[in-house]
Amino acid sequence: MNPSKADASLEVPPLLRVHKDGALERIAGTQVVPSGFDPQTGVLSKDKVFKPETGLSVRLYRLNKESSGHEKLPIVIYFHGGAFCVSSVFDPDYHKSLNTLVAEANIILISVNYRLAPEHPLPTAYEDCWAGLKCLNSQVAGNHDVEPWLKDKGDFERVYLVGDGAGANIAHHLAMRARNNSDFNLVKLAGIGLVNPYFWGEKPIGVEVTDPIRKAMVDKWWNFVYPCDKGCDDLLIHPFVDGAPSFANLACHKILVIVAEKDILRDRGKHYYENLVNSEWKGTADIFEIEGEDHAFHIFDPDCQKAKSLIKRLASFINQ
Incomplete structure (x- = not known):
């Protein structure tokens, strides 16, 4: 042993x-990798602390070239996955994947380095990411260390929340919180992109019924990072639990859900999409399934053809 x-x-x-x-x-x-220029994609990145009292930081990305005229670029706020307890914005796999997304979509991207459980129990990750949104809001007001990349080229009318796994979960909850919230009232949240979203529940659905071992593993992940009386039926992990707020509260008008065929979370992502389109929310939603792949495959193998297809679909959603 x-x-x-x-x-x-x-x-x-x-x-x-x-x-x-x-x-x-x-x-x-x-593992960690420094920010800087990536010659393969032509993307430049840099790190910036936005909340010194807690050490919260972001990694910012943009193409290392001047866009034409006064063109403004969409702003994507990205939340990495890792079941709320592993990884960071400095992870080489995420860094490479986000360089690829920025090059494909021609966007300004802000990757938020939220604190991890169990040292920082949930809902710390949500609060850290919300602090990142508040910081973006203050950029528009010009009262918080204005970032030149955002001031010069950022389109605050086209802001997207994007994440994978736990990060997709965070994106959903922040979009619910952002509606009619004065901490996030100077920018326009255009949409959210959820890749392999980490939603769950006590009662198994879909593939979970036939794969109890993996179901038990995901149960264990959640109960480790957020031990609570409701378990996997807590609102944070189960957005359709009895008493959950209406999806009409989502502060965006379009949503893209991307799932992978072999992912244990696939049916939860489909369930999210189905509940969304049948809810009181008035926006437009789309779902895209990658055949033959498992959870976060595009992070671990960003050069494969299916990962490139995923990135192109996400880039298209952002630029529609």
């Missing part, structure tokens, strides 16, 4: 383990 495993009091595979002495060992999402 691996000595590290033998010393573990809790494992949350394949993400992390907690040792008997309380030490936390992350198995995935620990």
